[in-house]
Each structure stands twice: as structure tokens, then as C-alpha cells.
Amino acid sequence: MIDVLIVDDDAMVADLNRQYVSRMEGFRCCGMAATLAEAAAVINDPARSLDLILLDVYMQKDNGLQLLPIVRASGRKIDVIMISSASDAATIQTAMHYGVVDYLIKPFQFPRFEEALIGWCEKKNLMDSHQYYEQADVDRLLRGGAPGLADSRRLPKGLTPQTLRTLCLWIDAHQGIEFSTDDLANAVNISRVSCRKYLIWLAQVNILFTSIHYGATGRPVYRYRLQPAQVALLRQYCH
Secondary structure: OEEEEEEOOOHHHHHHHHHHHHOOOOEEEEEEEOOHHHHHHHHOOOOOOOOEEEEOOEOOOOEHHHHHHHHHHHOOOOEEEEEEOOOOHHHHHHHHHOOOOEEEEOOOOHHHHHHHHHHHHHHHHHHHOOOOOOHHHHHHHHOOOOOOHHHHOOOOOOOOHHHHHHHHHHHHHOOOOOEEHHHHHHHHOOOHHHHHHHHHHHHHOOOEEEEEEEOOOOOEEEEEEEOHHHHHHHHHOOO
């Protein structure tokens, strides 16, 4: 579960963002802070689980940008998405300088919010799932992160939405278990070769996590499981 801290002194806006977070599978609001002091207390408390901060800029007593160096100085792996009406170049450039992963200008609709959180999660999964990187992985991280929603919806040549839907429905119904190519191919009655192509693509867009197991013969068996934070993205292919 991904823990999200909302930092905004407008109670109505903060609650709206909390509701948006609650609509995202794999995410939960772990707290709400109305001041930078409250937010800093959470950041600097190692007992508090925290992965992502949704941060406003304009606050009555504070400027949200002042929290960014506090996040970096904490040494914790916490990312920040700015959510603000501030659209001036200086504010946005400062936010980018401190490495915010996205910037949403108010007002915005839920799909843009969803895209921001899913995009961040895909990039995080890419970073966390590799001990070493291929050049293509580094390019994805440095040139806009992991594939966004638009990219992940483009199926490679040879894959069809109908078959993908069948596979995704089965995966959605069997969350939390590991399965092999043979397991899935037999369950939905398609060829192993065809099934393997879809699984490779689902792993490439970080919907599935891949692990390698070696049997008695030494032949590697690839096993897959759904990334918990990617349930919402998976279900887009179930319709």
C-alpha cells in the first residue's frame, strides 16, 4: 500500500484530494497537514510510513516550496507531486529543480490526478524492480519516466484488445497469487507462445512483476504477479 500525505491549508480542497486518493487502488491517505510544520513532523518521523506527498504552494502562513528542501534533507525516499493554482514560471522551475515528479495546476479533473499517480507509480516500480538497468530503462526514467496511460494503451503489433481483456480479467480475479505462462495459457485456453507475448508486454508497462525460478533441471520458469498499485490500470483493459 502506498501512503500519501496531503499538505493543503484549504480543508475543502484537502478533503477533495483525499477522496481522489481513496478512489485509487493501492493508495491510501496516511495524513493531512494544514501547515509546513505539521508536514515536516510527519516527514521527520521514521515511524510514519510515507511514500508520496501532494503539496500545495499558496498557503496562508507558508509557501509549499519551502517544504521541498526539508523532504530532500530527510534522506527518505519520498516523492512530491505539486497541486496548486501557482502557474508562474519561477514557482514551477523551483519545483522542478527540487525534483517534483508532477505538477497539477488547479483546477483539474480526476483523470489528470489519476494519470499523475499512476505515472509516478510506474516510474517507482521501474526504479525498484531493477538491480541493473538496460539503456532503454534509463531512457524511460530520464525522458519522462515510465510509459504513461496513453503509451500503455498502445498495443504492440500482434496483440489484440479482445485477448488482452480475457487475460486481464483472469489476472484481476486471481490477485495476490503468482502464476506461470502455462498456468494462464491453460486457464484461458490460448497457446503458450501467444500468452507469453501478452505477459511480456504487461510486465514492460509494469502491470505485472516478474520473478525467475529455477527447477531441478535448471530451466528457468518465469512467474508473474499483479503489482498491487496497478489494479486500476489493469482494469482499464478489462472493459
